Amino acid sequence: MKYMFAYDLMESVRNTNEWMGATARAMASYPAFAMSMNPALPLIAAWGEVAERSFSRMNDKPDWGIRSIVGPDGTDHIVDVVPVVERPFGSLMHFSVRRREPMARKVLLIAPMSGHYATLLRSTVASLLPDCDVYVTDWHNARDIPVSAGKFDVEDYTLYIVDFLRALGPETHVIAVCQPAPLALAATAYLAAEEPAAQPRSLVLIGGPVDPDAAATEVTDFGRTVTMGQLEQSMIQRVGFKYKGAGRAVYPGLLQLNGFISMNMERHTKAFTEQIFRVARGEAGDHDAHNRFYDEYLAVMDMTAEFYLSTVERIFKNREIAKNEFVVAGRRVDIGAITNVAVMTVEGANDDISAPGQCVAALPLLTGLEESKKSHHLEPGAGHYGIFAGRSWRINIRPLVLSFIDIHSGGPKAKAKGGIRLAASK
Template identity: 85%
Template structure:
């Protein structure tokens, strides 16, 4: 499957569906057809509008869309997204709040590289901005990175994180969401051995597969059923000529999206059918609940083949971090070297991606860390998305995380801005 034609075939199918949607919408919207009062025409136009939007979003990077926040003085403060470190495969960006003094809390939010852009954490960033200076890892779409930039695997990812932590300094509090949890843990241990003074104050791991075997999910079962040779054959393709990364081996975002959609096909099908009828009745809007969710969910990015394959092989199959056998740049990373970084894990009781037990396993690996520096929270009734961006995050988990950060910094419990329950 490592051919350009398979990659271009998927892109051609996506592009054709986008064109069909636009054509149907335009055709059914001719004013002369309004005289017929045919109910099929509004439905055709609605189907075309939803279809065009759906397939166009698959290749567009969403905007952060965080224009301003309300400060403690009641005034709006504009927010600028500023690049602090620029690297070929990802940048470190800062959400700079104008006219605001530096905050006591400095947070590095490590975004997943698992098929979606870092903007998936938009609501997480928005909820943290009133109480902290927020920095985020903004990973690039592999299709847009020239082959000349070289490789990028789990070791490179870990070194990127270590560099970002060093740039921000030892007063940083790191929050890793989902996929990067084990690699962020490894990056912290790497710093503990290579540059102890650069270690962050605290580390919060949210719903990540530190030990995938601690609890089985569809993700872990798939990793066990498929050999690495089979996975490379069915999942890896070569970027086509349309993009700057032409010729680069990748795990395509469109292929990942198929997997995402297949996991809950009935629910997604119902959601799109209902949206078509809402559009036909004139009840939909550009930023309604359906479009807000799917504009982000459908926006997928390619991962480098070496990153995807090394994640499956080394994190899921060989469990190198769970066994404390992970190696970076030829050096074994000892998780026991972490002795002064406060570490908290967060899990959702109903998480079907990283099931309860996979993330909290990190605490047992921190043999050099005293128990008073460890914390854990299991959120009842919360699924995977809810523990970092949903109601559970806003109402319960976020205050706990900020209080943990304050304890790690040796500060008394501070007043935390209330998050909306909506």
């Protein structure tokens, strides 16, 4: 698998399916065929439309699509997405709201690098913008990064977070979603030892695998049963000639997407079958629920091979974060060095990706942090997506997170009203 022809073959299959969808839609929609009144023609055209859209989305980076927000004065405020720090493998982006006074809450939202773009957190960003000054880590597609840019593994990822925090300053509140939770914890501990003045005010870890062995899921079972050699041989390919990163070893997005879909094949098959019939009946819309979800879900990005393999080996197999043995740039990162940063963990009771127990495992590692600065929330009935972007996030978790941020913002007013709010978040 570790060859360019395998990568190009997958891209050729994707491209061919997109072309077949476009051809089927165009031919079945030919005006002269309408005279036959054949009921199969609308279905063929509908299948073509859905197929063309689906396979084309796999090759596109979605737009953030956040044009404006309503300010406290009731008027629309334009939102600009502005790069603050630009690096080869990821950038720090600021959602700058025009004509708005500086916000008291400065939030860095660390997006996962696990197959999808940072735009997976679009609804999370939109929900925070009215109340916070929001920054997001925008990780780049490895296929577009030349080999000359070098490697990028879990240590480099951690140091990127460190650099972003340095750029934002000590009044920052960090929210790490899913995969980056353990590495955000490590980055904070790194700063606690090396540059305490650059530490964030608070750190919220949402549904992340700090200790994967704390609760078994399909993801952890897979990590335990497969060897690193098997992973490298079966999952790693080299980017084809079509892209700037030609020759770079990656875990391809299309291969990741195949894994995502196979985990819930029946649900996805039903969703696409129903969408084809809706299109055939003229009931579908360009921005209906199906298209809104799958336009994002099908847009996948390649990961560098070293990042994927080091994540599996060091975070899941060796459990270096859980054992407090993680090393960055030759230095052991001691989680116990965190003494001033308030830490909150959030889990979903029905999370089948990072099951309850995996994220809250961060709190016992914080041996140098007083208990009043630790908090945990378990959301009943919530799955993985729901705890950062779904109904549970909007109704229950977001208010608790904002309350936690206010308590630990350092101002006298926040301290005075902190006790009641902290109790609510536990």
